[in-house]
Amino acid sequence: xxxPKISLMHSQRRASHERSLANFxxxxxxxxxxxxxxxxxxxxxxxxxWNLVIPGSLRWSxxxxxxxxxxxxxxxxxxxxxSSSSSSTxxxxxxSSSSSSRKQLDKARYFPAKRLQNLIIVxxxxxxxxxxxxxxxxxxxxxxxxxxxxxxxxxxxLEHIKLGIKQAAADPEAMLMFSGGKTRKEAGPRAEGLGYWxxxxxxxxxxxxxxxxxxxxxxxxxxxxxxxxxxxxxxFYELTGHYPASVVVVSYDFKRERFSELHRAALRWPxxxxxxxxxxxxxxxxxxxxxxxxxxxxxxxxxxxxxxAKKRALxxxxxxxxxxGERCPDLEELLKYCGEGGTGDGFSKGMVFxxxxxxxx
Numbered sequence: 001x002x003x004p005k006i007s008l009m010h011s012q013r014r015a016s017h018e019r020s021l022a023n024f025x026x027x028x029x030x031x032x033x034x035x036x037x038x039x040x041x042x043x044x045x046x047x048x049x050w051n052l053v054i055p056g057s058l059r060w061s062x063x064x065x066x067x068x069x070x071x072x073x074x075x076x077x078x079x080x081x082x083s084s085s086s087s088s089t090x091x092x093x094x095x096s097s098s099s100s101s102r103k104q105l106d107k108a109r110y111f112p113a114k115r116l117q118n119l120i121i122v123x124x125x126x127x128x129x130x131x132x133x134x135x136x137x138x139x140x141x142x143x144x145x146x147x148x149x150x151x152x153x154x155x156x157x158l159e160h161i162k163l164g165i166k167q168a169a170a171d172p173e174a175m176l177m178f179s180g181g182k183t184r185k186e187a188g189p190r191a192e193g194l195g196y197w198x199x200x201x202x203x204x205x206x207x208x209x210x211x212x213x214x215x216x217x218x219x220x221x222x223x224x225x226x227x228x229x230x231x232x233x234x235x236f237y238e239l240t241g242h243y244p245a246s247v248v249v250v251s252y253d254f255k256r257e258r259f260s261e262l263h264r265a266a267l268r269w270p271x272x273x274x275x276x277x278x279x280x281x282x283x284x285x286x287x288x289x290x291x292x293x294x295x296x297x298x299x300x301x302x303x304x305x306x307x308x309a310k311k312r313a314l315x316x317x318x319x320x321x322x323x324x325g326e327r328c329p330d331l332e333e334l335l336k337y338c339g340e341g342g343t344g345d346g347f348s349k350g351m352v353f354x355x356x357x358x359x360x361x
Contacts, residue, residue, distance in 0.1 A: 042320035043124045111241035116215060117173040119244035121232040123225060123251040126157060126182030127187040129196025133202030133304060143187040147285030156252075156282045161196055162206050163277060164250045168215060169208040175236060175244075176212060179219040179228045187315035193218035221322055223315040225255060226303050229263045230335070232327040243330075243358050253278035254290045266301035266332070268357055301352070304338035330358045 011129050069188025110185050115188065130141030137154050144153065161178075168176035178200075179194025205212050219235040222228045229249065236244050247269065249259050256276050264274050296307050303312060339351035 007113040007188050019057070035279050039096060053124050055085050088226045098276045109241070111239060112219070112243060113175060113215070113239040114241055115173070116236075116240055117244065118175070118246045118248070119232060120164055120167045120171075120174050120248045120250065121228060121238045122175050122176070122178050122196060123193035123220075123222075123228040123249060123255075124157075124196050125160075125179055126195075126254075127180075127182075127184050127190050128199060129190065129193050133198050136199045136203075144186050147283050147289075156279060158199070159202050159279050160250050163279065165200060165208050165212050167214075167277065168212045168246055169251065172211070174215065174248075175239065176216040177219050177232055177235060178216070179222045179232050179235075181221045181227075181316065182221050182318050183223060183318055191218065191220035191320050193222075195221050221223055221320055223306070223312045223322075224303060225251070225258055225265045226266065226297065226301075227312075229259065229269075230267060230331075231323050233267070233269075234323045234331055234335070237328040239328075246275070248275045248277060252286065254281050254287045256296050258290070262294070262297045262301060268353065269359060270361055273359075285293040302338050321340055 085298065098307070118151065126142060127143045129143050130136065130138065132141070135141065136158060139149065139154055142148075142154055142157070153357075164176050164178070169173050177194040180196070182189050182191045197216060200206070200216065201213070205216075216233070216240060217229050221230075222231045229247070233243060233247070240252035251259065256278055260274060260276050261273075296305075299305070300308050303309060323335055327337060330333075333355045334353055334357065337353045337355075
């Protein structure tokens with residue numbers, strides 16, 4: 001008697017299960033579709049971020065016909081060298097792509113000294129280790145090498161500080177930069193550039209505080225004179241968002257040829273936009289060693305060979321390293337360059353960097 005009712009109940013239950021299953025399948029498909037669309041949207045956003053953030057030069061893959069080759073120096077650092085078969089057209093394309101990416105990045109960066117146009121680099125020669133910055137003439141306040149332990153040496157450091165300040169005071173559009181890294185293990189992690197800045201600060205900028213202090217900065221990675229100039233240009237860009245119209249280097253007279261004939265030429269910086277202001281050497285040993293150093297840079301303009309690279313390694317006891325391309329994107333290839341062979345064989349073999357540079361006339 002109850003069989004029709006039982007059958008009806010089974011039918012209703014079956015229909016209910018089927019409706020539930022259909023609803024579940026529909027909701028599952030809808031959920032999967034939504035998840036897939038969300039995934040596609042995320043991929044699109046990541047692609048846009050890649051194009052915005054990663055410079056074009058980083059996305060350019062190497063190739064035998066127009067790429068760069070990677071070499072490793074004695075310190076295990078990798079350097080990229082431009083292939084000799086790269087055409088000027090492809091280099092221009094890469095540089096334009098990098099410049100476009102840089103402009104996009106620059107919009108989000110803060111440049112505290114945009115208005116400054118010129119650069120004055122004081123090449124530092126010692127780490128200040130004293131605690132009283134108001135009496136920097138004392139030899140005990142500096143970590144001096146043996147050849148520097150002569151009368152008048154510390155005064156010569158002060159002369160460079162004063163000379164840099166004087167140059168900056170005479171040019172209200174100039175940035176004063178004290179350049180020198182943490183070069184001596186015995187001194188602790190103190191940078192040469194910061195020590196010079198603190199000496200100037202403690203002594204009221206030698207009468208020019210109001211005019212110069214806000215335009216004085218440090219570059220704390222340079223390990224030799226070539227890096228004083230190269231990293232000085234990179235640091236100027238970090239602070240202003242552009243490269244200087246002119247550069248003045250303050251150092252010892254005996255380094256004039258090294259800066260003006262070798263370093264400036266290796267960076268292809270225009271001669272008419274470069275000046276050098278020097279003071280006489282105090283330590284005889286410094287002038288004696290200059291001939292050897294000049295010859296090394298003449299053979300190895302970018303300091304990648306065994307002799308100069310070893311000196312850099314010894315002057316980097318805290319493994320600070322140098323500058324990388326993200327700090328000054330237009331110089332990325334130059335910062336890595338070691339000559340077409342990657343060994344630093346000098347000007348005589350035409351190894352000067354041939355890529356585009358932001359100061360090309």
